[in-house]
Amino acid sequence: MHVVINGDYKRHRRRLVEMITDFDRSGEMLVKGKRNTIKIFPLDGKTVNIKAFQIPNAVNKLAYRYLRKSKARRSFEYAKKLLALGINTPEPMAYGEERNFWGLNKSYYLSEHLTGQFSIRQPLEQKNFTNREEILRQFTRFTFHLHEKRVWFLDHSPGNTLVREDSNGQYQFFLVDINRMQFKKLSRKVRLNNFARLSADKKALSIIGEEYAKLTGWPKKATTRAILEADQKFRAGRKKKQRMKRLLGRK
Structure with missing residues (x-):
């Protein structure tokens, strides 16, 4: 087992390695x-979140060993x-x-487990979600911040941003499932x-488009229209993939 530990957590090396090696038999x-x-596993007053990635197919086994970084390492x-x-x-x-x-074979990513948050999926999907518009506007600012920092989060989907409200009524956003991203000018x-x-x-997309246009100085109508068109194109592509899977007898 090859294990790399971050900074202060090196003092917990033995316990962290045990969590990985005993993953199939223990943990919640x-x-x-x-x-x-x-x-999840307890550790000295904190909770460790361990994501175990599936065993790759034969080709990817070799690729992740010799050519590419594993999903766990990238995360x-x-x-x-x-x-x-x-x-x-x-x-x-x-x-x-x-x-x-x-x-x-398997790879594991260990991170601090967050509590007291919800995913951006809830305000995106629930039209009556409390403070929905403000959350979406702050989420748009967060995404703009990502883009300005040259971060292209390829899995920028509803379940992969967690939201936590702070004591000042502002919202903090946390990215999860982060093994697919690129760092370059967008x-x-x-x-x-x-x-x-x-x-x-x-x-919701119109709110996002309006806020993003405000942040970038781009025309509001054109920005919103481009986001709506991208949404429709993605939905159509997903439906096509689902039809192909059904034709091939795959779930």
């Missing part, structure tokens, strides 16, 4: 998905980079990789297409 289950599993390194840029994400603690000559098209995966209603 949070998510049991087809691809990935998430459990760990991207989290440190985001925090250095002033962008919130749960504190990275460690990552672990089960690997051998033939490639990568074009206008890439920026506006980055809202497509939100799959929100027209009202």
